[in-house]
Amino acid sequence: MVKKIYIYSIIPDMAVDSQFVIENPSLKTGRKGKFISCTISDRTGKLSCRIWGPYGCGRDDIESVSRIITEYEGHIFRISGKADKFNDELTVNINDGLRYLSEPVDEKKVTTSDYIYSPADIDGNKTKIFELIDSIKNDGLKELVHTVIKKSDGFFDKPAARTKHHDYNGGLAEHSLEVAQIALSSCSSICGVRLNRDITLAGAILHDIGKCQSFKRKGLYFASLPAYSLIGHITPAMQTLSRYTSFVDDNTYQELLHIIQSHHGEYGEIRPQTPEAWAVHFADNTSAMLHEVSEDLKTAKKGEILWGKRSEGMVFCTESCEEEQPDEERKSPGAAKNQMTFTDCFD
Ligand SMILES: [Fe+2]
Ligand SMILES: [Fe+2]
Numbered sequence: 001m002v003k004k005i006y007i008y009s010i011i012p013d014m015a016v017d018s019q020f021v022i023e024n025p026s027l028k029t030g031r032k033g034k035f036i037s038c039t040i041s042d043r044t045g046k047l048s049c050r051i052w053g054p055y056g057c058g059r060d061d062i063e064s065v066s067r068i069i070t071e072y073e074g075h076i077f078r079i080s081g082k083a084d085k086f087n088d089e090l091t092v093n094i095n096d097g098l099r100y101l102s103e104p105v106d107e108k109k110v111t112t113s114d115y116i117y118s119p120a121d122i123d124g125n126k127t128k129i130f131e132l133i134d135s136i137k138n139d140g141l142k143e144l145v146h147t148v149i150k151k152s153d154g155f156f157d158k159p160a161a162r163t164k165h166h167d168y169n170g171g172l173a174e175h176s177l178e179v180a181q182i183a184l185s186s187c188s189s190i191c192g193v194r195l196n197r198d199i200t201l202a203g204a205i206l207h208d209i210g211k212c213q214s215f216k217r218k219g220l221y222f223a224s225l226p227a228y229s230l231i232g233h234i235t236p237a238m239q240t241l242s243r244y245t246s247f248v249d250d251n252t253y254q255e256l257l258h259i260i261q262s263h264h265g266e267y268g269e270i271r272p273q274t275p276e277a278w279a280v281h282f283a284d285n286t287s288a289m290l291h292e293v294s295e296d297l298k299t300a301k302k303g304e305i306l307w308g309k310r311s312e313g314m315v316f317c318t319e320s321c322e323e324e325q326p327d328e329e330r331k332s333p334g335a336a337k338n339q340m341t342f343t344d345c346f347d
Helices: 059-071 096-102 122-134 139-151 171-189 197-206 209-213 234-247 250-261 275-296 327-331
Strands: 015-030 033-042 045-051 076-086 089-094 215-218 221-224 305-308 313-316
Touching (some): 015 059, 033 059, 045 076, 076 096, 089 096, 122 197, 139 250, 171 275, 197 250, 197 275, 209 234, 250 275
Parallel strands (some): 045 089
Antiparallel strands (some): 015 033, 015 076, 076 089, 215 221, 305 313
């Protein structure tokens, strides 16, 4: 089956019959009985999907499909259903198409790159992050950050989240780079406030390093592990950094740990207590929230106000937000991104 429909082209009321990767399947119980909630994806994006089965479909049928797509999570399936808006969110609903979900598509017969969603410029982000690390003046701290990143399990490939922001291959490094760039801009643009550039930069790059332990490759994407919600990512980051105490003096080490420990801000266990920790916390929020609002507005029309599932608040589509993306960007997402260079931000 040739792939004819891509995520970016799906609009409400459209009949959808094409192949997509299934991510994050979850068996749920609603008013009408069991259904499966999941995400479908291809190289152009991701979309919510609900699998209900045909009219009169039994609970056993849904549970059996749930077991199959959970086992083959991250693999390609034929998705046959209809797109609709549900709670302001575009969703593909599957009824009769349940029968196509008994096995995944043979991936030898498809071009797998058509199914991997990553707007991140993975190689470009890698170069920029190593440039930033090289700019750290404290040699021990530079060595520490360099070693942690080099020895990490997938820092440049894994996502930063399961569904909220930067939830795609390469998202963790992209988010960390953004946090570093935004936090560093605070160092040079806030009058009369002295921030230690080295500590700010090291903390920003490493603030989410614990997320490397939250995901593992499954098929064509990275699935979240139970540790993602059971343990979170601060404790694993602390465990990782504890191997490198000898690289820096005690004060520097404590300041770095404090940034990571407090980066969730007001509502974390530890509130930020240094300008550097606040700078990283706000940079983290800025990077995350702007991506979430932007994603929430992706299918909105000019003048529309809707509930943003990712940002968990109302979002409004201005004239500029509805502007069409250039065709090239839609065909190969990522091509027009990341054109901002290191020197654009921090001369
Ligand atoms: Fe975090
Ligand atoms: Fe973060």
